[in-house]
Amino acid sequence: MPAPVLRDDGLGPQRSEYSSDSACRKGYPGEPQAVEPSPVGLQDFMAVKKLGFGDSGVVYLVKHKLSNKLFAIKKMEKEFLDSDAIEMLLQEQRALLKVRDRAGLLRLEASFHDSECFYHVTQFLAGGDLRGQMSKCGRLRPRHALFYTANLILALEMLHGLGIVHRDLKPENIFIDADGYPVIGDLGMSKHRSFTSRPPSLQDQSGCGVYSAPEIFLGKSYSFEVDFWALGVMLFEMLCGRKPFSDGFDGLRESVLHDPVVFTPRDRVDIHTQIFVFHVLQKDPKDRLSPGAMKRHKYFRGIDWGRLAHREIGAP
Template sequence: MWKARTKSLGRLFGIQKSEKLDRVGKKARGHKQTHRCQDDKDVKVDKGSQFDQGGECTPKNCAQDNTKKVEHSRSRNPVLRDFEPLKLIGGGSYGNIFLVRKKCGADENKLYAMKIVDIINFLSQDKIKFLDTEWFISKIVCHSPFLARIYYSFYTESKFCFIQDYFPGGDLSVYLEDMKKLPEREARYFLAEIIMGIQHLHELRIIHRDIKPANILLSSDGHVVITDFGVSKDLLSKGKNELNYTLCGTAFYVAPEIINKKGHGMEVDWWSFGVTAYEMLAGLRPFTISDVEDERELIRKILKDDPVFPESFSTNAVDLIRKLLKKKPSKRLGERKGGVEDIKRHPFFKGIKWKDIGKKATEMPFHPRPVAGDSNLIQKAFDIETLVHSKYEVCTYKPCTELNGK
């Protein structure tokens, strides 16, 4: 079973030879069962138990924000059981997300979100690239306060585990379900921070391709971070004007040029941003279908129809969103000669102090309530998810400073 998976795991973690991974697996199986935390006390683990975890780990420091760095334990590299499960906070077809606490090391007691993905669901060539992309881009973007990053990554015999920042406010879609819609004066601050996140991605020559409320996380103080880079595209190896032709994204937010397969670039993110802005202000998306309509009707509306604006929208809001939802990419706000500065200078954002936005120094209008989670039998569920199948645990990580050439 281990050998059958090594090729896909090698692609994901940048190890080219499956033989090398197999040696890592053998080493994991014979690894000394000693666990050393910051206090340098050895913790013995019975061979063959559900906590039997070997393997090596090579995490490095990564910026937690613009001023602080997370320093990991120097006495030894972490393993999965260094993370105490607190509650289940999300899940889907990919697996589950747990709130965890680091139990030892220099970042002891820090809260993280642990995303656990079933390997069996991602072993095909088409699916493995989504994890590969998310892992790679999360390392590149880790210096931006508006983009989610990965601190540790593990794989076991049956799971991929990504350790990321924990955002107690959940995502923007959950917040909008509660609030229905937002007043323009408050929505401007959320939208301004989303703009900064997209700008940072584009400066790194990365297209997100799935901007939507569900991929906008909220901290306890209301600041936003863009996450989920699974369908993102890095243009580092492409020419400046080279286009992409992959059909990807979420149907309600996807740009016309992606649907047409005529080639797309960074301007698709500004279309999705426009749809998100409309949804925040109106409480519904600009292009929707009824229960009796199918996806073909949705596609027709995106390609042909202009959005209808509620009377509650101000003139500036209508003008901003209309320019973001131009069908022709070259005419779209954010893609023209002025680039992102055209969006920042739009009258809708009058009074926004962009330097403060960039530093997250602005007091956000809402502080969302922490998202509830399921704590029932959480330790048992966590054991099943991560520990029973962890005989071949390996943690791999490269510091973002190396990837950025610093």
């Protein structure tokens, strides 16, 4: 067996106790148990660098020793995970397995654990995330915003077709692949549509309340429409370099529930784009555009949806 990875690389010991299809450690009440050794473990990877921090752990760039391919590993320390965090971890793994090999959705390559941590191995996307793009540019060129939005509609259609509501769509969870296409990741907050419970409070939304739809703030039941609301907020932010609603904690709820969406002349956003955003950011989810209506909207005039779905259109 290879020598253990040094602790100062951040990844920890190499011993793996999970099957590749389970992120559950023995000793957690009510969690399924690993029934066979994992075909992949931490010993198969070499740490390259730390990429950043996610909502529930640290993400590293790693190289697979046998193939020399690059992957991302999210490391989550068991010591700091309560039962709710464990459930979110399992939700994310189930969702990632369900969407595996679906275009526009992050691909899970393996899951395993050692005595101290859980690990998710996913594809590495060299383009970073949408937040990084927006931070560099302030606001995106209209054709870039259009391209990202159109692709995200297709990805959400696919996700929703599997019965999954993402619930945590935000620029930090949109990654850019080597071809410039956006990919939706971080499914830890996702739920199957049949899931029914009290919607999470603002404090439980991992800091992304500004992308949350009015029905979540009102404590009402919600469904796929909350993801399209978040997409509308992101599109406004991509185009204008600011959010459409107050993001101060005290005023956020009132702003989302009552404030209109306002474009200014300085935003230089054309009328078809403005109308599209208005229709997506309707306070009542029943009034929001459906995916089909979105794709027929004049904002997307000239888009060949078939070619886009087959990635036959080059990124701008």
